[in-house]
Amino acid sequence: MTMLTTLSVRAAGRVIPLPPDRTLSFGRDRSCDICLDPADPGISRVAGSVECDAGTWWIVNRSTRRTLHIVDDARRAVPLPVNAEGWPQGRYAVGLRVxxxxVAGELWTHELVLEPERAETASETEQPTPPPTSPPTPPPVPAVPAVARVPVLTEAHRAALAALASGYLRPHPHYDPRPLRYEHAAALLGVRAGRVRQRVERVRVRLVAAGVSGLDAVDARRSLCEWCLAMGLIGPHDLKLLPNLRRVPRRRGEA
Structure with a gap:
């Protein structure tokens, strides 16, 4: 059998081996183990951490404002939510895969590559029965579960959100974790920008009323897109709702 012992983290030109008893932090603050860019305000001071809990390696979002993004085996990137009221759990189990x-900042999108290392052990029949271990401790659960805040979306609402978040729905390395402007999203749908804004605003207002934090800013496009993605309200399959996806040049909006 194999047993996970250490994890190698590659980022910012460095390779850091992590034994199970060590936690690694990353962000823009110079006190982090990996300082990504101290001059980029789009990166949280402490954006996240990599840590081992009960034999499992986890990526944990430590920010209350900025979402992390995890690239899965199909090269799709999915948001790892912020640590805030009304958002789903902000940690991800690494397992035995790369x-x-x-980490998307205002100036650059940084990559951390986590590579588990396996150690060969004797067969289970030759090993004493290990003591029982408690399961990983999840973060505190809000009084009202995040899933209870999920609204029912019409296809028009889903299409408007998918257009706004179309960059998020593309596979890595074409993934673009920034929302489009309303006029660019409207071009993908072939409708007026005001109509897209109206549909998006209806969803945002309902979520604010349900107690989801971070969606009451003057411009909440980024937070709204990332909450909807984290909750599975929209996904890559919704790109089919955008009739002009192939005809309109990609134009990135400002987050």
Whole structure:
């Protein structure tokens, strides 16, 4: 059998081996184990950490404002939510596969590559029965579960959100974790920008009323897209709702 012992983290030109008793932090603060860019305000001071809990390696989002992004085996990137009221759990189990973490700042999108290392052990029949271990401790659960806040979306609402978040729905390395402007999203749908804004605003207002934090800013496009993605309200399959996806040039909006 095999047993996970250490994890190698590659980022910013460095390779850091992590034994199970060590936690690695990353962000823009110079006190982090991996300082990504101290001059980029789009990266949280402490964006996240990599840690081992009960024999499992986890990526944990430590920010209350910025979402991390995990690239899965199909090269799709999915948001790892912020640590805030009304958002789903913000940690991800690494397992025994290579995982890429994207940290999107205002100036650059940084990558951390996590590579588990396996150690050969004797067969289970030759090993004493290990003591029982408690399961990983999840983060505190909000009073109202995040899933209870999920609204029912019409296809028009889903299409408007998918257009706004179309960059998020593309496979890595074409993944673009920034929302489009309303006029660019409207071009993908072939409708007026005001109509897209109206549909998106209806969803945002309902979520704010349900107690989801971070969606009451003057411009909440980024947070709204990432909450909807984290909750599975929209996904890559919704790109089919955008009739002009292939005809309109990609134009990235400002987050």
């Amino acid at each position: 995982v890429t973490v994207l």
